[in-house]
Amino acid sequence: MxxxxxxxxxxxxxxxxxxxxxxxxxxxxxxxxxxxxxxxxxxxxYPPEELLPGSLNFAATNQQWQLKYCEGKRARVAEINNSLTVYSQDDNGAQKALQQWLNRRADETLIPWLHNVSNELKLTFKRAIVRAQKTRWGSCSSNGTISINRALLFMPPETVRYLFIHELCHTKEMNHSPRYWAFVESHMPGYQQHEQILSKGIRLIPRWALIT
Ligand SMILES: [Zn+2]
Structure with missing residues (x-):
């Protein structure tokens, strides 16, 4: 057991x-x-009062929602304009429904965005997956799979763009050599400020969104 x-x-x-x-x-x-x-x-x-938040703010897309929690047989999240209603039988169900909603939003938002940056920079990749991760913002494997952290939704849009550029540049240089950083810089001058935001950024993410 x-x-x-x-x-x-x-x-x-x-x-x-x-x-x-x-x-x-x-x-x-x-x-x-x-x-x-x-x-x-x-x-x-995970402070209990933070697990079922009263409001939600995606800096990446400048979207805000107020949340309500209601009894419901089937756990789900209903979205009307700027309000989200989470239906569930109990707090645990509400938490799961919220996690699924976040996963879906991250997929719908981040993957097409990564494709756009990829087309713009003419740096191609094979596959992209969005994951819930506590310690990494993204990664790029040698077979061309880019993983991106769903918590990027809580970061400023320029920082999200930087993370995409960072991973896309790894499709040409699988390392962090001076040549790699020069390549990043050629696509995004002043990228260092975004490295800094990301290095402190995990602290800005609501706790419930870091549950993996
Ligand atoms: Zn890297």
């Missing part, structure tokens, strides 16, 4: 096929101490 504690502190028990569910209460009781410790860690890492 496997125990998981969500950022909201709820517990999930994963049962292997051959294990009877009647063993769950004892299993949970035996791990009570671990559960409580992990719940405390989660609460410190």
């Amino acid at each position: 496997q125990l998981k504690v969500s950022p909201l502190g709820t517990i999930e028990v994963v049962l292997p096929k051959n294990i009877n569910a009647k063993h769950v209460p004892l299993f949970v009781a035996e791990h009570q101490h671990w559960i409580e410790q992990t719940q405390k860690q989660m609460a410190a890492l």
Whole structure:
């Protein structure tokens, strides 16, 4: 059996096929101490009041929303103009619906944007994926796959553009040599300020958006 504690502190028990569910209460009781410790860690890492935010601001696209939370059988997010209504049965469901909504928005926004910059610079890549990551803004693999962090939605648009240029330049230079940086500079003079924004940027991202 496997125990998981969500950022909201709820517990999930994963049962292997051959294990009877009647063993769950004892299993949970035996791990009570671990559960409580992990719940405390989660609460410190993800303050509960920040997990279901009241408002949302994408600096990248200059979009703002007010959020409302309502009871609903099926977890989903409904968007009308500048308001989002999150329907769910409980807080955990609301958190999941919000995560999925963010993933979808990141896909719809960042991937076409990366394609535009790629066309403009005539630097091509094979595939792009958007991921939830805590420590990296992006990466480019030797087979031409560019990964981008969905949290870029919370960064200023010029900084997002820089990150795209950074990764696209890696399709020609798979390193951070002086030649690579000169290549970046040729596409974006003054790129260093965006490196600085990104290096501090994780702190500007709402906690709930860093859950992976
Ligand atoms: Zn790099």
